[in-house]
Amino acid sequence: MSKYTTIIGLEVHVQLATKSKLFCRCSTQFGAEPNTQTCPVCIGMPGSLPVMNEEALNLALQTAVALNCTIPPLTKWDRKQYYYPDLPKGYQISQYDMPMSEHGHLEISDSKDRFETKQIRILRAHLEEDAGKSVHDEVAGRADSVIDLNRTGTPLLEIVSEPDMRSALEARAYLDELKLLLTYIGVSDCNMQEGSLRVDANVNLHIDKGGEKIATPIVEIKNMNSFRAVERAIEYEAGRQYKVWQETGAKLGDSPKQTRGWDDAAGVTRGQRSKEESSDYRYFPDPDLVPVSFSDEQVDAAKASLGELPSTIRESLQSDHGLSAYDAEVLVNQGRTLIDYYQSAVKVAGDAKGVCNWVTQDVLRVLKESDAGIETFSITAASLGDFVAKQKSGELPTARGRDVFDAMLEKGLSAADAMHSLGIEEVDDSELESLCQSLLEANPRIVDDVKGGKQQAVGALIGQAKKQNPNADPSKVRQICLDLIAKM
Amino acid sequence: MSLIELSAAEQSRKLAAGEISSVELVQAYLDRIEKYDGSVGAFLRYDTGRAIAAAKEIDKRRAAGETLGPLAGIPVAVKDILAERGQRTSCASKMLEEFHAPYDATVIARLKATDAVLIGRTNMDEFAMGGSTENSAFQTTQNPWNLKCSPGGSSGGAAAAVAADFAPLSIGTDTGGSIRQPAGFCGIVGFKPTYGRVSRFGLVAFASSLDQVGPLARSVEDIALLYSVIAGHDPQDSTSLDKPIEFATPIDKPLEGLKIGVVAEHFAEGLDSEVESAVREAFATYESLGAKLVEVSLPHSKYAVATYYVIAPCEASSNLARYDGVHYGYRSDQAKLAAELAAERAALEEAGERGAAEDLDTPLVRMYRKSRSEAFGPEVKRRIMLGTYALSAGYYDAYYLKALQVRRLIRQDYDKAFAEVDVIAGPVTPTPPFELGSLVDDPLAMYLVDLYTVSANLTGIPALSLPCGASKSGLPIGLQLQAKPLAEETLLRAGHMYQSATDWHTRRPPL
């Protein structure tokens, strides 16, 4: 039994995949030269005014309904006020007391059963504009910092979970599932390296001390640049908090919420300056923007536009296709295009497991080796389905499957053409019977062995049959030989 | 009759008929500016060469038979708060002394599209905060009727320019009376349209939910002309109204049957007797024109100034946060700041106050504070402080939220009144123009001058101020007309018919 329970809530900022910014028409393209994607509106020039991007609103709505959130009839924009050089207006346009969505949930599970399947509640998801970037100089405090405002005004959806996770593993599962969901519905590319997905974690401990439950002060961890970093930071922070509690006995409420930054290289969290924490954001409704109301029709349309979500697909792969939880997870984790590929192939093949095996083993291996996506894969879903179907019907001997797959892959052939090019043809049953007959005649000792009860002796004949006719199906050869011996 | 005595509408007709040229017209006004603006101080900047060049170009295009806009070749003065591409837009603040906008405000674009000649930039209270134009960082503007008096504000330069015949038309902005009050003080007409009628895009924000651009001129007819050019939907302003602007009926239509509301609360304590009698005389004129006077009540109007001085500073404190010395505007000398901080730190450490030394501003925070403190004037600082305070933790509900609720009550009073009357008439200000310097040390007294004007901004309704009399000392007195949202035409008609029957608007100051 652990000495404490770790309580984790996550705040995820997702950049929505719009072409233009949230309140102006500047491009959101990543990687442009500094300060080349700005205009009077996004740099807050005197006199400029914001007008909201309808697509950002649509994408936010889709995400909110995918997260099972309620959509209030009216939402509004507020100004969150603080001074920072990457925030040119001196305020961030965000949503405070009337977010566009609230009270949702996301289910997490583990195919390795390291934790029980559970629902993580979503407190709220709201839209806001991103800030720019400070490019810090090497020697802090010596030289000036350079500010780049290209990112300023990019639409973000902030998704705030309830503190429902109890381990770094659960937090990781939540993030994986969230990212998968967002990429399935296509609202974000979720690229952490480019900052399209950012995570802050709120962590504290519940310690059981002689039957009394003690909560430690909540710490917000920032600067985590990968999901792995989130796991490590939470694990580190839990241990650190336990140690601090042992030393000081500090409880929740003894001090204001602390912010700590994750130092990935050192593997530790570090306290941030207290002055930066004592903020009074003076939120108030933005008079330059008008409220937004979503009609029931809009909400229904957003729901309808989602398509099948990862959790639904995983379920149907297990219940309808008979796949294992593990296989279903492997497939779903590859993203919607691979699922589409898989499903189309299954329709042709009529053999879900067969297609699953080829996809999870060979197709994914090839994609990984060539660092390519399924969109550019040279075997079409229909071809792969046909290929699996031919194996299932016996037209293509299982043993030749790999050769045919390779030929299809390299030369872009259909299964039939690949088989033809390899000289694989289905051997006529009577032809096969005469082949077996002649083999039995040439190997009386094997016949005797089999008659004496050593059925496995027939294996030697299979090898000989394949030498004489490479298209001979080993299982058929085996069955015919046994039948003939029995009649002898 | 000299060119400058003609109304803009008449000038437009003569220009179109080829009876006069734009160069002649612009030159006539420039001559006046050269001669008298030294004593009036209406303009922060004007560029003779540029204005004449623009006039020449328009004359050339007209000669070539091109179809030109209704204001083609007519000078328009613009308050220095609207962005014009490549031009300085200072808001009469040291903060924006060197700011050159890289884009045109929608109102400027519309003026350019109608081929108006932008003759110069007028003085104002810094960031439009004030009612006397004394808060300009650069100069004071004198009232052309009496150079010892204030022209009012914040659009004091815009009003003085028209009153002194430096331009037939000017553009001002009105957040709490900043067009109507100076128009009243300068004996001209000022119009604040319904909120959302004129685009705010490119108007440097003071209080976004109250700010509105509007015209100033001698006659209501000219006001209508300029208004029809600058008004209209703008997709770049989310609060812009997408409703057609129609002048289907001519504004010179008899007032038979028009119901004019007289507000009991307007004539409470504090109203100057000269103002009261001038306004009552205007009521009598309206009755003689066939209008019917109806007494109405606006019970929450006594809270309007308090409501306004919460909401406007709150929005201002936020709108002016962008002036931080980073992206545009003034920055305090960095080397001096660093030295100052180092000295403070050394002194504290010497005194053994390590904690206080730790708490010193970072260089960045100090840069913000010094830049803002050095570049903003006292009134701007006062409003930023008030707004920051009213929005800060613990005070939001008592001040900001409360003010928003009272704002709705004030609007409901007006809705009730407008169910009974077409127009509400009353004074623009409690007194005639005051002397320069007389209120600068008493901010609250200065705020109370806005008593009759702030309600139109809080409620978003259109309001017109027009000259209706003079004090014994010869200073102008104004009449305010208010109507329900979008009822601009009713207001302009009521104003125009009054001017058809009176001659206050034809009087000119003795410069």
Added chain:
Amino acid sequence: MSLTSDDVEKVALLARLMLSPDELESMTAEMQQIVGYVDQLAEVDTTGIEPMAHAVELRNVTKDDNVAPSLPRGEALANAPKHNEEGYLVPAVLGD
């Protein structure tokens, strides 16, 4: 409620203003006077009254998601009090 000069100093930091001792004194007096005047709002019964944040109550004003050209970098940076060829320059954000 009475506003002290300590309160005023805190507000000044929040507003990123810096007041000299003289300014602090006069600002405190003026704010006390104005806030005292504004306090009369407390006597208005606003129970159940919806706050009115906008002068005109519009809904759902949006633009489409098409990209338009941005400002040339030179123009974007031209008004900055201190900048280099790439961006705005500020005293190091991390401070000391």
